[in-house]
Amino acid sequence: MGRKLFCELSPLTYEISRQKCILLRHITNFASKDKFAKAKSISPLPHKIYSHSSFMRRKLGSVDMALQENKVHNLSLAVPLVNGVLIYPGEIFSFWNLVGNTTKAKGYKTGLAIKMGSPSQDVGGGMCQFTNLIHWMVLHTPLNVVERHQHDQLDLFPDCKRNVPFGLGTSIVYNYFDYRFQNNTTATYQIFIYQTEEFLCGEIRSNQSQSYQYQIYTQDEFFSKEEDGVYRKGNVFREKLDTASKVCIEKILLQKNHAKVAYDTSSLKIDE
Template sequence: MSRRRVTEFLPFLLPLRRKQKIWCFYQKMKHDGHRYARHQAENRLPYLQYECTQGLINPDSGYDIQYQYNKAHNLKVVSRRMQQLIIEPGEVFSFWQLARGADHDDPYLPGLGLHDGKIVPVHGGGLCFMSELLYWMVLHTPLTVIEKHPHLVISLPANPNAEMPAGIDATIQEGWSDLKFRNDTDRPFQLILDFEEASVHAQFRCGQPPQYRYEVSGSELVYSRKKGKIFRTQQISRTLYAAESGEVVRQEACYTSRSRIDYPLSPDTEIIEEDEG
């Protein structure tokens, strides 16, 4: 029998435990030796490295559409801390270093989030959309990802209005998990986030002409069943092209995305049976 946590039989301690966890989370970053990016420039850097436009509203969530509009509001709130952010050589981007307290003046609205294994409205729900968008963009740059966490369980179907493959997955939870990437190049990069009502146009710009163009793709989604649970697997890879000549420099296998699916699939979805061992 597994040992029970104190908060399981003393649930009133949960808020205190959460505050303690978050305090330790930021204290660790304070002393980890990283130099975190914080400067938001008035002007935009001259050269475009990558840009994309993503839809914010997922009509296939299966929940009240108002939560999607609340998510869009929350994303606009947190983006104010990141808009036109400069990431100098040697600096590290941390989602939570920037997002901490972002809703002080303009509060977050209830959005969908996972709590105790169930999708429920939570304060500030939907911020994982931003971490996933940022991760997708970083894959199109020479920036180095140093912390990224996948969702173990996917509770909502993919947004049909998103450009990203379903396997682009980067969850964040204050006090527990962050998205961090470092600028190991000799040139500054800048993050741009321009919002429309139901979409965001995102860019990475840089101080010098890009050396490479990056093409990121996902393999066909594979659904499988093991011990009664459904899993979704996708291979994410990228190809680097010389910016001037367009010649292929190299191809890279980035990672394998594999998560348990906790939403109903279409009846005609092909599901492979896995070995139970």
Template structure:
């Protein structure tokens, strides 16, 4: 007698619990947000002081104007996107903010055993330091805010770090997909959210070699390089997989997975891969007719 084994059915598509949970207290009562931010900032400052006293974390501080010899990664990010004409002044102001923030990061060296905090190096983006009202994302919409736009610099740094042996310790993504993919270069889901000082990008050097960031603003692009002293034996390729748009209760969500493949630089062979992140976020624009949206209801 032939035994027939049941075929495993694919798991039903569901949304993460955080997207279907009731709104947070500060979402229901926005007037409480400033107080909540003060609490978060106080906790982060306490952590920074404690880590310094105990020596638990060695923070990267040294800046070197001389380049390390090996350019491991280089990337450019377009400064101005074609958005609502009424918001273009925020885009131009963003360039001012990026120029200030990039100058703070430029040349910073992460020595073996050291940890880089984006917020610690760049600092608080205030008017006193020359920052202006730029575009920032809040609850899925673009709005004006002092220092707006520096997330683009964090995105650039994060993308370069993903193509290196450095370890991402902390990174927060945006909870919304705010813009269609027109002109997108990097995969959706590799960006960073930055809020001084408690929403941060933190990277640790667990290798035996120093790494150096070079960041600057050009005429059209925000530029970045990640440099080191010896070229690693591996290279890395980051890609998005299983991209889907899902509709539930009248709202559209986007999900994907970010994977990193490890390649032997000498032979070109694929020697490993890892899942970096599973993303799912609310889409705040209507997907175009060429985008398939799966109905979960």
């Protein structure tokens, strides 16, 4: 076993490391010449580009459902801070720049979080569902993702009401693990987010129509037995289609999954 990192020695050293990372990101943001999106409008731009919704309460293995209820509450605090944001040409959308720190003092509760590759809990937990939704919508546009983190290629929970290919999730930690994309087009984009009783819903709009549409899917997905456990494998592709003719203009590999399964695999079909 290798030597532990400083942040792994104790809760105190973990917090010291976390605060150092937060400070460094603040300094980087202050020194940056990037222009972050912050203007908002309740008036929708004329062209709806893509919309999506995701269940807020899903059975995730043995995770306490109370953490899911707290997540729903946490989302209700964060949604108004992003809803209606306009991303003008050249601007960067930064999730944490808009939402800020999700602290107990602001009313956030303890929700589900992922720490050191395992399910955990933390005040403000559940924000990754927010950025997952935004990322999925952004993938249906020409907007350029400039910062995205993942959960270390781990398959943490069995599929439950999944309607997005595995592996396209996001991992965020205030403020040094951010989710960011840049608008390198000549159009202005806008994000609307709202909640219903069951769903977190999103819509991305623009002041210009898109000449292209995007299809995202998984090919060759399967579970396989390896020396140290079961792995989920598969390739996630994105096709760029001409809006008028539906002809594929470009096909790219978005992600190659090789994720270790962290839950009971007895119900899975596994290739030996």
